[in-house]
Amino acid sequence: MSTPTSTRPVVPAGAEPVAAQPVPRRPARWLVGRAGRRSDDQPPRGIVSDAERRTPVVRVALRLTHAVVLVALVVVGLGPILWLVKASISTTQDTLRSPMALFPSGVDWANLATAWSTVHIDLHFANSMIIATGAWLVQLVVATTGGYALSVLRPRYGPILYWLVLSTLFVPAVVLLVPLYLTVLDPPLLGVSLINSFWAVWLPAGANAFNVLLTKRFFDNLPREIFEAARIDGAGPYRIFWSVLLPMSRPILGVVSVFAFIAAWKDFLWPLLVLPDPDVQPLSVRLPTLARSIELDVLLAALTISALIPMVLFLVFQRTFLRSAGLSGALKG
């Protein structure tokens, strides 16, 4: 189970049989199809046939709707973000009095610097990164080792264990909010509260059945012969894991990584509960507190910085992101 209210995709019961199909190893290039290029991956056609496309009415209508869709997407999807960027370099008074005007009293670049240093966005940004990276690592370790054991090593108790893991998918994260909190307060064996320690976010993030499901499925579809060959060559289970399995698993590791990173970056309620000390709080937890005290222009600058970082990451790794997003649909379907 991932941390409560994280936005990891939930796979309901029926996903099991459908999702048994192999995870697409070729990136779904058609999703991000490059401008004007028709690659082999692009589907030959959609709803509108080539013949229909050639008729002027359809052609104009298509062009027009696409223009409308693009404008709507830009206004609705991009608009708020552009406004935020504008507001982050405007003065408070401008933003309050005429929020839609462009810099009536000039550009105020200082907001960004103030947000970054004085209200310590840098510190909380670093915390967010540490939290996301740690959660990502823990999830990768649990998913790959667990998936490997269940899929390749196959102990006799494996199916029961797999069932136990999958069954946690049906327990909504919220049920665990309070008991998980109490567990973190007084974890078994450790004897020390994990409150205010990053481990309190990292470790529960690892209990993500969706990741185990994804990796096990992926490993299941790898050709057995490779492992057999490696074994005959004298490779032990560790060597096979490290030198054979992992190098072949890059696509699925990418997908799990995107899910893990996004979920950790977005999580709010759980870190809010277990990280009461402001010095270790990530951006998502710190920003609402700051919103109550710092001036509006600085707050909006802080929000801009916090929004731009993941957006830049998205634009750089667009392919992996969209593939994961589409994949979550394929798995769900």
Added chain:
Amino acid sequence: MRTWVRRGGLSTLVFLLPLLVIFGVFSWLPIVRAALMSVQQTNLVTAPEFVGLENFESVLGDPLFWTAVQNTGLFALIALVFGYPLPLVLAVLMSEVRRFRGLFSAIAYLPVVVPPVVAVLMWKFFYDARPDGVFNTILGWVGLGPYQWLQSADTALPSLVLEATWAAAGGTVIIYLAALLGVPAELYDAADVDGASIWRKIWHVTLPQLRGVLLVTLILQIIGTSQVFLEPFLFTGGGPANSTLSVLLLIYNYAFGSSLGGDYGAATALSLMLAVFLAALSAVYFWLTRSWSTS
């Protein structure tokens, strides 16, 4: 024992160790604990006391419980009205784009990447109810408003849904888009041979092919919206006058809302009720897909 080790039993266990420890401590144990706590009264200071179904009774007897259930149901309903057909229409239109589809997808998906807390704080400012507020200014250009947005019990909940839809719709669009582009071309070819119009193709080929994914997103959306927390917590704190109090916010309030120690029993009891509801939804979904795939 020796043979077990030689057969790799031990190394298998080593590989399973992270999974066993992490799931054991942070998933299985808390699940058991939740079940236990729901029939106990505990404030973490004195020893827990077995109270049977009292926690469930006190939750069911709390007028706020019914308010929260109503609000959450309404949230889910409005979210469906806003957020269900729109991404589908968008995806169908986008699937016919041949150039720059990447640009379309990227812009549609962009709001999903914005951290939810940032989105909520930003929208909270958009919803400023002064005539100078962002939305009121924009609507003022076409002679509408000013509206109360978060400041009225009638409009607060829809306002939360609007933001939530903005933040999530892009993800749904991408899922539909993936499904749309997977529709076999032969089906369209066959329809063309029959002389079907574009509309008929959408109605008789596209939508039936999307049936599975449509149902899944429907159920997923209901499951997701039943757990809405961030929006009411950050936008309104459940107000005005409890009009945006959600089930999850009520759970949070039970557990952490009073300064003198939480009612963890009531919190877990309500959590379990929500869990049963969600499990029932999953079961309905399972049954539906089963009966479809066999027919």
Added chain:
Amino acid sequence: MRSIRKTATAVSAALVVAGLLAACSSSSDDPAAGGKTAITVVSLKPGSEQAAFDAFENQVRQFEAANPDIDVTSQEYEWTGPTFTAQLAGGTLPTVFTVPFTDGKALIERGQLADLTEHVRGFGYADKFNATVLQSGQSDDGGIFGVPTAAYGVGLHYNRTLFAQAGLDPDKPPATWDEVRTYAKQIAERTGQAGYAQMTEENTGGWMLTSLTYALGGRMQTVNGDKVEATIDNPGAREALTRLRDMRWQDNSMGSNFLYDWGTINQEFAAGRIGMIMGGSDIYESLAQQNNINPADYGLSVLPLAPGASAGLLGGGTLAAVNIKATPEQQAAGAKWIDFYYMAKYLKQDAAELDARTLAESDQPVGLPELPVFDKATLDQYNEWIKPYVNVPLDQMRFFSDGIFDQDLAGEPTARTQEMYAVLDTVVQAVLTDQGADITTLLSTADAEVQAIIDRG
């Protein structure tokens, strides 16, 4: 053989990881690092300006210099219900923390505060406190578990600049609730800002409704021996809500935001977007430290009290307490910190001067009007000591300092106070956001709900 060795390596690697885990998680403070007693204390509210934190750290250093065997770490802190519960349950409260008067008794009953009686006796002022003020930090048998560090009365804060812009005299704050209403209307009409606003969220709505009800002669609870009766449906509360409704819906003088808590209303007020608010008399410190208020804007007056013996001024305050989980050494050190940081200044000239000088050097407010936690003479003496360092516009607060001692101070309701406030939040929000809200029904429903909460015990 090889694989067994490898297995052993893997197992030991796992153990190392587990050890790392334990090491990292136990990095929380060790009570006696290097022979010193380590304590954590609460500092200032989150988001306070750097100079304020600097001043605080200076005081920490002064304390450590005077007590070389104590090591103080500070933690920013703002008392809110949810975070406090989580910290209480999580055992992450600092050694020294503060709670409002209303929570003192219940925390003592639940055994969550350390007994400070001996320490306070040692400081020599256990018997000097104002008896009613001390009560909220005392157990039933008179032990001191919470030290009252500051007391406030609810006052009327107003923006002098907005008053002037609206054609009102900033030196004539409203003296009746009718005047509050007409002033608010005038401010709203002439400046376009909210004339008057009121807190409604996170239990502050109930707190302020109770203040207004007190001022209009009503009371929310009556105590009969052991039995507490909720009297929320009283004429004072009805009048309070009716006045709010009229200002909101007839005059439209309350602006456009009706979801305010303590922090957000202060923020808006300091930014010059609200004409008048009710609030504890001590908020100027936070307005200056957190919200950068322009001192020239600020005015403070007493809350208008309706004529008649029953009208009273709601007051409250802050208790400093020591974590029950602290070791005896830490408890002693914590008590010393309470004495040093919060209390000594009221009784010792050198302490008063040092405190005032340190704050003034960092441009932090010195000399705000306070209500006495000891007696009035002591407070007057203290104000005399710090006079050279006063850096707040005391003159703009004279209507409060001059008038407050003529008002009858009434304590907050005692039974399940915060939960009652939570119920009342909803009532106030309903009146301010729903034009058709029926005040009588709202009050009688709330009355029944609160009675049920009290009876549940």
